[in-house]
Amino acid sequence: MSWRALLFTGFLLGRLSDVASGQSSVPADLIFVGGRISTLDPHLPEAEAVAVAQGRIVAVGSDAEILPTAGATTRVVRLAGKRVLPGFRDCHVHLLAGGRQLTQVDLKDAGDEAEFGRRLSAFDRKLPPGRWMLGGNWDHDRTFGGKLPSAALLDRYLADRPCFLTRYDGHMGLANSPALRLAGITSRTADPAGGQIDRDASGRPTGLLRDAAMRLVEDLIPAVTDEEMVEAVESALRLAGKLGVTSLDDMAGEGPHVRRRLLRLYQRLAREGRLTARVHLRWPLADWSELADLGIEASFGDDRLSIGGLKGFVDGSLGSSTARMWEPYLNDPHNKGIFVTPPQRLGQWIRQADAAGLSVAVHAIGDEANSTLLDLFAEAARSNGPRDRRFRIEHAQHLRASDFGRFGQVIASMQPYHAVDDGRWAEGRIGDKRCASSYAFRSLLDHGVRLAFGSDWPVAPLDPLVGIDAAVNRRTLDGAHAEGWFAEQRISVAEAIRAYTLDAAFANFAEERVGSIAAGKLADLVVLSRDILADDERTSIAQARVVMTIVEGRVVYEAVQSSPGTP
Numbered sequence: 179m180s181w182r183a184l185l186f187t188g189f190l191l192g193r194l195s196d197v198a199s200g201q202s203s204v205p206a207d208l209i210f211v212g213g214r215i216s217t218l219d220p221h222l223p224e225a226e227a228v229a230v231a232q233g234r235i236v237a238v239g240s241d242a243e244i245l246p247t248a249g250a251t252t253r254v255v256r257l258a259g260k261r262v263l264p265g266f267r268d269c270h271v272h273l274l275a276g277g278r279q280l281t282q283v284d285l286k287d288a289g290d291e292a293e294f295g296r297r298l299s300a301f302d303r304k305l306p307p308g309r310w311m312l313g314g315n316w317d318h319d320r321t322f323g324g325k326l327p328s329a330a331l332l333d334r335y336l337a338d339r340p341c342f343l344t345r346y347d348g349h350m351g352l353a354n355s356p357a358l359r360l361a362g363i364t365s366r367t368a369d370p371a372g373g374q375i376d377r378d379a380s381g382r383p384t385g386l387l388r389d390a391a392m393r394l395v396e397d398l399i400p401a402v403t404d405e406e407m408v409e410a411v412e413s414a415l416r417l418a419g420k421l422g423v424t425s426l427d428d429m430a431g432e433g434p435h436v437r438r439r440l441l442r443l444y445q446r447l448a449r450e451g452r453l454t455a456r457v458h459l460r461w462p463l464a465d466w467s468e469l470a471d472l473g474i475e476a477s478f479g480d481d482r483l484s485i486g487g488l489k490g491f492v493d494g495s496l497g498s499s500t501a502r503m504w505e506p507y508l509n510d511p512h513n514k515g516i517f518v519t520p521p522q523r524l525g526q527w528i529r530q531a532d533a534a535g536l537s538v539a540v541h542a543i544g545d546e547a548n549s550t551l552l553d554l555f556a557e558a559a560r561s562n563g564p565r566d567r568r569f570r571i572e573h574a575q576h577l578r579a580s581d582f583g584r585f586g587q588v589i590a591s592m593q594p595y596h597a598v599d600d601g602r603w604a605e606g607r608i609g610d611k612r613c614a615s616s617y618a619f620r621s622l623l624d625h626g627v628r629l630a631f632g633s634d635w636p637v638a639p640l641d642p643l644v645g646i647d648a649a650v651n652r653r654t655l656d657g658a659h660a661e662g663w664f665a666e667q668r669i670s671v672a673e674a675i676r677a678y679t680l681d682a683a684f685a686n687f688a689e690e691r692v693g694s695i696a697a698g699k700l701a702d703l704v705v706l707s708r709d710i711l712a713d714d715e716r717t718s719i720a721q722a723r724v725v726m727t728i729v730e731g732r733v734v735y736e737a738v739q740s741s742p743g744t745p
Contacts, residue, residue, distance in 0.1 A: 205249025206231045207731055208701075211241045213257030214709055216672075218264055218680045218694035228262070230701040233730040237697055260725060261709040263675060264694050265424025265702030266642040267682035269591050270572055270632035272348075273428045273457070274440055277410030278402065279636040280417070282313025286346050288321045291331070298335040310399055311336055314343025314352070315636065319497075319603045326376070329354050329385025342395050347637055348431075349495035351392040353385050361395045363387075370394065372491075372518040374500070389494045389518050401436060407443055415447075418455045419735035421641045422704035422724040425456035425683070425692060427632065429489045429572075434465070441485070448483045454734040456702075457483050458686055463490030463524075463538065466531035475535035476568075477687045481700060481730075487537040487686075489572065490527060491518040493547035496600060496607055501544035501576065508609050515544050525554040532558045532567055537687070539570035539591060545578050545612065552584045570630070570685060575600075576608065576616045582625040589685045590622050591630045594649035594674070595638040601654035601663040613664060619649055620667045630685035631677040642678050646710065647719035649674040671711055671719065701731040 206229040215225040217238060227244035229237040237244055248254055283301040288294040294316070302311065318326050332341055332354035340357040344350070353361070365381045373390030375383050387394060402410070418426065430437050440459070447453040458477070461469055466488050469478075478486040493515055494500025499507055502515035519527075524540070531538050538558075542551045548571060555569045567587075574590040597617035605613050615621065622629060631649070633640050647653075650671050652662035662668050683693030692700050708715055708722040715722075727735040 205252045206236065206247040207251075208253045208255070208728070208733075209244055209248055210255045210257055210262060210703070210705075211245060213260055213262045213705075214711070215262040215695060216264075216675065216711060217696060218676060219696040221696075225695070228695060228703070230703075230728070230731045233701055233732070235695060235697055235699050235701045238695055255705075255726070257705065259709070261706045261711060262695070263422075263704050263706065264679040265692065265704050265727065265729065266422045266678045267425040267427075267456075267630075267686070267693065268418075268423050268632040268635070268640065268642065268678075269427045269570075269630045269682050269685055270429055270593060271426050271635045271640065272431050272637075273414045273426065274402070274407065274410055274430070274432060274436070275348075276417075276636040276640065277412075277414035278406070279313055279315065280413050281410070283311065283343070284313060284315050285321070285343065286315040286317055288316070290321060294321050294327075295335045298332070298341075302336060302339060305339070307339075309339070310357075311339055311341040311343070312399065315346040316343055316352070317346050324603070324606075326384075326386055327352055329358060329383070332385065340398075342399065344392070345498060347495040347497045349389050349500055350498040351387050351395065353387065353395050355385075357395050357398075358383060358385060360398050363394055367394070371520075372516065374516065388498055388500050389516065397433075402432075404439070404443075407436075407439065411440075411443060411447070412452070415452075415454045416735075417640060419727045419729075420724060421643075422706075422727050422735075423455055423640065423642060424702040424704070424727060424729045424734075425686075425688070426458070427487070427686065428457055428459045430459060430461075437461070444483050453482055454729060454732075456481060456692070456729070458487055459483070459485050460487040460489040460539065461485065463488040463527050463531060463540065464519075466527060466534065466536055469536060470531070470534035476537035481688075481691055487539060488531055490524060490538070490540040492521075492524065492540060492542040492551050493518055493544050495543055496575065496604060499607065502547040502550075503544040503576070503608065503612075504546045504549075504578070505612075507607050509606055514546070517547075521550050521554065524551075525557060528554050529558045529561050532569075533562045537568060537570075539572050541572045543573050543575045545576045545581075545615075548574055548577050549581050549584075552581060552588065555588055556584075556586075566687075568685060568687065573634075574622075576612060577618055579615045579621070582615075582618065582621050582627070585622065585625065585627040589628050589630050589681075591632065591685060592617070592619070592677075593632050593634045593638060594619065594645045595633060597652055597663065597667075598648045598654045599638060601652070601659065602656045616664070617652075618667050619669045619673075623669060623673060628681050628684065629673075629677040630682045631674065632682070643706075643710070643722050643724075644720050646671065646674040646678065649677070650716060650719060671716060675711075701728060703728040707737075 208230040211227040374388040376386035493502035680693035705726040
């Protein structure tokens, strides 16, 4: 904590101490009493009550200790035994894309081709003539029994309008014929570096574009307007508040023009008090020098909006069969995935960005991709010397057991929902043996690795409670593994909460300010409808709901009261 924060907190604690002794008229702004408060503070792990003043937590303890801090203007929230946690931090979202997806066609849970087509046709009727059909989030394992869709399929429903729909993992897109024509993609078009154009037996493009090849069409899509951007971001922030997400890492993914406009929008929302979650916007690793040339280092900004972090890629995704594996895919014996970024170039970027004091996080999904990235991180650390750098592997999904002990200080930034989603079909891609060391939450924790959880929204639901349930129970979405898919990798509720709070804050150099409930920290809190830490609630975590979300002492979401005991 900074010296200013310490002085401020000491002042407030003194004033509130005066309140308790009747010597002052300065009360807390907000107090919670009668609850089960999980603080993640080792000095006081559990409490009944907490007091908040001027955006900070100023006292934590029993009801008897906290109630005297209330004054005539203090809001007293009587929790009636409800569970309170530090505000959740989602370490991996794509906020603008997620907000836009809320207003685009959604095909993720289409049960078959007929439903897929009905949704396309219904959405087509809503759009003005000439506008692109975007969104998708399609899942070929769910909708088409594992068979990949094609432009010919889309053409049956959208013969005139250009259409580009991404697979839910964001690593594969499907274009219809009008979009392929606009992009000039033919049998003679070469695969771009780091991408692949799928082709039929005659060499004609099927409409499927993987990883870097997606840009051949994406670059033609009209840029999001300022109005659409504001609508998308504010919709996303409202959803975050409803789900208890008080901080997030925006991995963005948009091109440079949109990304800069997004940063300006975040600044405007922050100035106007409309940025209702803390945002760390990450820049592409390939463009690290844009920040370094300005003298920006890790976590530049303030507690509400910061930059200085970077996000790069080693490989693609398992669902798109572009995750880089040591051995071929079982269902595609000539394919081991791809390197989206050549390792030599990636290593150079990591060393340069790290030397400039920037925070480096890199996407790696396949076991060879993760092993390669661990080598590159170790090389950069040796080259640049000791410092508190907090390298992060985003996803860290498929690992060789021999690599668990190689993480050292590298943070595994993981999204537990992927395990229960991908677990429906992953064994068909890579087999039982490799899946046994996949999404290896337990093994990583047992090797002393720090986990930082997130969602990868809109690839997966933004809801942290769904993520906690996935990490704790590992029940796949198809209902096939009631006791947990590779159940030996399950972790406890407390461990999952820590990965969504204190350790997520640590991954962003913010653990002294947020992530736990302790005097002096910023007042980011979430109240739940159920006590997910109770022994008999382990299998019901996903049924819990957020009752109230507080960011820096401000209530940004409050559920409609349904009973006298509801805050």
